[in-house]
Amino acid sequence: MLLLTDVSAGYGSFQALFGVSLEVKAGESVAVIGPNGAGKTTLLRAISKLVELTAGEVTMEGRSLKRVAPHEVIAHGISQVPENRRLFPRLTVEENLKMGAFLPAARSKFAQRREFVYSLFPRMGERRAQLAGTLSGGEQQMCAIGRALMSGPKLLLLDEPSAGLAPVIVQSIMQMVKRICAEGYTVLIVEQNIRQVLKVVDRAYLLETGRIKSSGSSAELLASDGIRKAYLGI
Amino acid sequence: MDIFDVFLLEAVLNGILLGGLLALLSLGLNLIFGVIDVVWICYAEMIMIGMYAVYTLHVQYHWPLLAAMAAGIASVAILGALMHQFVIRPVLGAEPINQLLVTGGVLFFLQAAATLAFGIEFRNLGVRLPPVAIGEMSFSMPRLIAFAVAVGGVAATWLFLTRTYVGTAIRAISQDRQIMPLMGVNPDRIFTITSALGGALAGLGACLLVLQYDIHPAIGLSFGPITFLICVLGGLGNMLGGLIAAFIFAQFISVGGFFFHIEWGYVIAFVFFIAVMFWRPQGILGGK
Numbered sequence: 001m002l003l004l005t006d007v008s009a010g011y012g013s014f015q016a017l018f019g020v021s022l023e024v025k026a027g028e029s030v031a032v033i034g035p036n037g038a039g040k041t042t043l044l045r046a047i048s049k050l051v052e053l054t055a056g057e058v059t060m061e062g063r064s065l066k067r068v069a070p071h072e073v074i075a076h077g078i079s080q081v082p083e084n085r086r087l088f089p090r091l092t093v094e095e096n097l098k099m100g101a102f103l104p105a106a107r108s109k110f111a112q113r114r115e116f117v118y119s120l121f122p123r124m125g126e127r128r129a130q131l132a133g134t135l136s137g138g139e140q141q142m143c144a145i146g147r148a149l150m151s152g153p154k155l156l157l158l159d160e161p162s163a164g165l166a167p168v169i170v171q172s173i174m175q176m177v178k179r180i181c182a183e184g185y186t187v188l189i190v191e192q193n194i195r196q197v198l199k200v201v202d203r204a205y206l207l208e209t210g211r212i213k214s215s216g217s218s219a220e221l222l223a224s225d226g227i228r229k230a231y232l233g234i
Numbered sequence: 235m236d237i238f239d240v241f242l243l244e245a246v247l248n249g250i251l252l253g254g255l256l257a258l259l260s261l262g263l264n265l266i267f268g269v270i271d272v273v274w275i276c277y278a279e280m281i282m283i284g285m286y287a288v289y290t291l292h293v294q295y296h297w298p299l300l301a302a303m304a305a306g307i308a309s310v311a312i313l314g315a316l317m318h319q320f321v322i323r324p325v326l327g328a329e330p331i332n333q334l335l336v337t338g339g340v341l342f343f344l345q346a347a348a349t350l351a352f353g354i355e356f357r358n359l360g361v362r363l364p365p366v367a368i369g370e371m372s373f374s375m376p377r378l379i380a381f382a383v384a385v386g387g388v389a390a391t392w393l394f395l396t397r398t399y400v401g402t403a404i405r406a407i408s409q410d411r412q413i414m415p416l417m418g419v420n421p422d423r424i425f426t427i428t429s430a431l432g433g434a435l436a437g438l439g440a441c442l443l444v445l446q447y448d449i450h451p452a453i454g455l456s457f458g459p460i461t462f463l464i465c466v467l468g469g470l471g472n473m474l475g476g477l478i479a480a481f482i483f484a485q486f487i488s489v490g491g492f493f494f495h496i497e498w499g500y501v502i503a504f505v506f507f508i509a510v511m512f513w514r515p516q517g518i519l520g521g522k
Contacts, residue, residue, distance in 0.1 A: 048416060070415035079416070086413045088406045099406050102399055103418040151418065 001026045001186055002047070002078075002155055007056035009046040016042040018210045019056065024155065024188050029181040033194045033221075033231070034207035040190040041083050043207065044157050047188075048073050048080045060155070075103060079153035083160050085144040089133025093124055093143050096132050100150030109152060117146035120179065138169040145176065149185075156180065158189040162196065174200050194231045198222050242492060244371040249488030251373070251381040253481035255442060258384035259457060260464040260476045261391060262435030268471030269408045269428045272322055272333045276341035278458025280317075280433060283344055284310040284440025285449045289357050299361070307437035314433020315426050322429070323422070341454070348451040356448040363445070380442035387438050388477065391431070404428050408471070463507055469520025479518060483507075 002024040010016045016039040024030045032040050045051045047058055049070040058065045060076045068076065079100075087096050097117060101110045118125035121142040127135065132143055141161055148156060161177065162170040170193060178200045181187050191197035198204060198218040205215040206227065214226070221227050263277045274280075284306045291302035321340055325333050363375035395401040407414050407424050414421045447453065464483050468475030483503050491499030510518070 050412075050415065069420070071418050071420040074416065074418040082413050082416060086410055088409045090409055091402065091406055095402050095406075098399065098402050099417045099419075102403060106418075107399060147417075 001061055002188065003059045004043075004047070005057050005059075007043075007046055007058060008054045009042055009051050010054060011042075011051065015054070016210050017046065020207070020210070020212055021056075022205050022212065022215070024186060026154075026186055027184065028203065029177075029187040029189070029201040031197045031201040031204040031218075032188070032190045032207050033192070033197060033204050034213075035231075036192060037209075038207045039210040040192075040207055041159055042210075044080060044159050044188075044190055047078065047157060074151050074153070075105070077152075077154035078157065079148040079151050079155070080157040081141075081144045081148045081159060081161065084163065085140045087132040087135075087140055087143055087147070090131055092129050093132055093135070094128045096143055096147050097150050100147035103151055106151045110150070113150050113152060117149055120149075120183075121146055121176075137165045138172060141165065141169075141173055142176065145180065149180075153185070155186045155188065158187065160190060160192060162191060162193045170196055177201075194227070240370050242489070244373075245488050245492035246485065247371070248373065248377070249485040250481065251377045251484075252488055253484035254381035254384040254388075255377075255439070256460065256464055256484050257477045257480035258387050258435065258442070259439045259461045260468070260480055261388055261473060262432035262439070263461055264465045264468070264471060264473050264476040265391070265404075265435070266428060266432040267465065268473065269404055270318070270322065270326075270425050271408075271471075272326075272330075273337065273462075273470070274317070274340075274432070275334060275337040275458075275462075276317075276344060276454075277432075277436060278454035278461060279341050279344040279348075280310055280313055280436045281440045281443065281457075282348060282449070282451065282454045283313060284437040285444040285453070286348060286352060286357075287437075288441055288444050289359060289449055292359060293357070299359070303441040306440055307434050310437030310440060311430045311434035314436070315430040317433070318426050318429035323425075345451050345454070352449075352451065354450060356450050358448045359444055361445060374446070376442075376445035379445065383438070383442055387435065391435065394431075400424070400427060404431075463504070467507055467510060467517055469517030472517065472519045475517055475519030 004020055004022050006019045006021055008015065008017050008019055020043060032043060034040055042051060046053055049065065049068060060078060063076065065073060065076065088099065091099070097114055098110065101107055101113065123139060124142055124146055127139065132140065135143060158177065161173050165173060174196050177187065177189060181200070189197060189201060198221060201218055203215070203217050204221050206213045206221070259281070263274060267273050287309045288302045288306040291297040291305055292299050297305070317340065321336055325336050366373045366375055366378060395405055403419050403424050404427070407419070407421060411421060460483065464479045465476050467483065468477070468479035486503035486506055487499040490502035
């Protein structure tokens with residue numbers, strides 16, 4: 001579904017990604033794991049065209065995103081939950097969902113998808129008229145995921161959904177991710193919380209200093225000595 | 235002096251009528267600042283252009299007044315969109331002082347263009363509406379119309395901003411500009427629509443002012459500063475604050491003018507403004 005070939009990207013003279021290649025197949029849930037500053041967020045921003053590629057190519061279902069403007073990426077079926085959630089704090093929960101359904105094609109399905117989001121996260125239905133800025137961290141993450149689902153994406157990109165949340169909330173966020181995968185969405189998730197994320201995804205890539213260092217199924221990576229020593233502290 | 239004086243009541247009611255008009259005038263400026271973060275110093279001059287547009291179409295080309303007004307609103311809306319595309323967009327990333335100077339340049343450009351096209355003579359529509367008498371009180375018909383239409387315009391803007399997708403995006407973009415593309419929103423398009431809407435509100439204000447005042451190229455100076463001060467008093471960019479400030483300001487002008495002299499009404503209003511700025515520099519409802 002999503003294919004990255006030798007992608008390089010950065011900010012000005014600072015290069016963050018060096019020839020990254022990876023693939024996400026339809027129906028899969030894939031994680032990109034790695035330490036702080038490895039380029040994980042840049043990778044998702046490159047897919048969403050929020051940073052320009054300096055080399056390489058991103059294709060979605062065989063179509064190149066090279067000439068696609070940032071605001072048109074979502075029309076290709078790619079929806080991103082950005083780092084730190086980035087809700088509109090002075091809009092209500094429901095208005096945030098409305099922004100997720102901004103595309104003309106999504107507007108006609110607004111009511112139907114909103115009810116789906118509320119069934120997935122009943123808490124959001126209870127808080128529909130509340131300003132998003134007043135939600136707790138975990139609730140904000142639900143709202144941000146719900147907002148990203150409102151466009152009816154084929155591929156959901158999640159940027160550090162556990163960042164800044166208490167450990168018990170992180171577990172429930174990961175359960176949410178698992179449920180979204182079970183609903184049939186294809187998911188690419190970027191995480192620092194390696195132990196937790198490997199419990200819910202099928203496969204993962206390890207990104208270090210802008211390069212893919214290894215990849216494999218979650219079970220393989222959890223068992224590998226390098227990852228156990230460097231990231232899991234075992 | 236008897237506090238229940240009927241003429242004092244008349245002054246208070248006239249203040250409310252004036253407040254509605256000032257609220258409309260400041261709304262467009264506030265909207266543009268709140269969303270795009272640029273102050274259009276030339277906003278009152280766009281109203282002036284709208285007044286000339288209505289005057290030209292109605293008096294010189296003999297269009298029916300309402301058609302001339304509709305065309306006037308549309309032309310200032312287009313002027314607003316052009317203003318964003320050709321003046322603001324190139325300086326969006328520039329220092330605030332440069333953005334301010336650019337819109338100040340447009341102010342002089344529009345004034346000079348109006349002088350060139352129409353001369354410095356005072357013009358008016360020649361429409362004279364009879365005053366409305368309620369008991370011992372008398373109200374100017376254009377003011378009553380201006381109040382009703384201004385309140386309608388403010389309400390319509392509010393409905394647009396809260397009920398539609400584009401309106402919600404206008405409010406959202408002022409809260410987080412960077413992630414708008416992730417929603418499928420082209421920020422430049424929203425900015426252009428916001429500028430056109432701000433222009434349309436200026437055009438609507440022009441239609442209401444042209445019923446009450448003579449037109450001349452410098453007329454923007456007689457309400458531009460007040461419009462700007464109302465926005466600052468309410469908290470620049472805060473639309474609700476602007477509405478409240480408009481009605482407070484109008485009461486100072488109207489009731490102050492009743493007790494002393496109309497010019498003193500303005501003096502008292504500005505003293506109040508300065509006092510509030512010491513107490514709350516961010517304005518009545520302003521954030522940080």
